[in-house]
Amino acid sequence: MPADKRATVHWEGAGKTGKGQISTETGALKDYPYGFASRFEDDKRGTNPEEILGAAHAGCLTMAFAFALEGAGFTAKSIDTKAAVRLTQDGPGFKIDRIQLELEAVIPGIDEAKFQELAAGAKAGCPLSKALASVPEITLKATLRS
Structure with a gap:
């Protein structure tokens, strides 16, 4: 059975003025800063949960698509x-109401119909798409490049 994947967060202070650090067990993120400004404003000096979620979803979809291609002989x-993840106001709190995925690929020998079929199947079948099923809108724009 696969092991759990782990991440940790340390936070100090209030919601708007506090600061946190996010770390992953692989070290991909190590005490990476985040806070109100990097989440709700345009401060690029830190990360936020939504961009990390978007990166994870894009990575999951890409790998699922690669496996689907392989299974179909491509x-x-x-x-x-x-991935673009939108965080919106929801009463006194917030919610993610949309995730837009854009996939572009160069795949020798595949036709457009098969490409779209496999891309849609990968979106539906990737574990993060399944986990995020409560998000009202998850779209995929798949483009086959030559």
């Missing part, structure tokens, strides 16, 4: 995926 020359 190998991607390249796959590039972007």
Whole structure:
């Protein structure tokens, strides 16, 4: 059975004025800063949970798509995926109401219909898409490049 993947957060202070650090067990993030300004304003000196979620979702979709291609007898020359996660006001709190995924790939020998079928299946089947099923809108724009 696979082991749990772990991350930790340390926070000090109040919600708006406090500061936190996010770390992952792999060291990909090590005491990486985040706070109100990097989450709700345009401060690029830290990260936020939504951009980390977007990166995770894009990574999950990309890998699921690569496996789907392999199962159908194709190998991607390249796959590039972007995710945009929108955080909106929800009463006194906030919610994620939209995730937009964009996948562009170069895949020798595949036709557009098969490409779209496999991309849609990867979106539906990736573990993070399943975990995020409560998000009202998750879209995928898949573009086949030559």
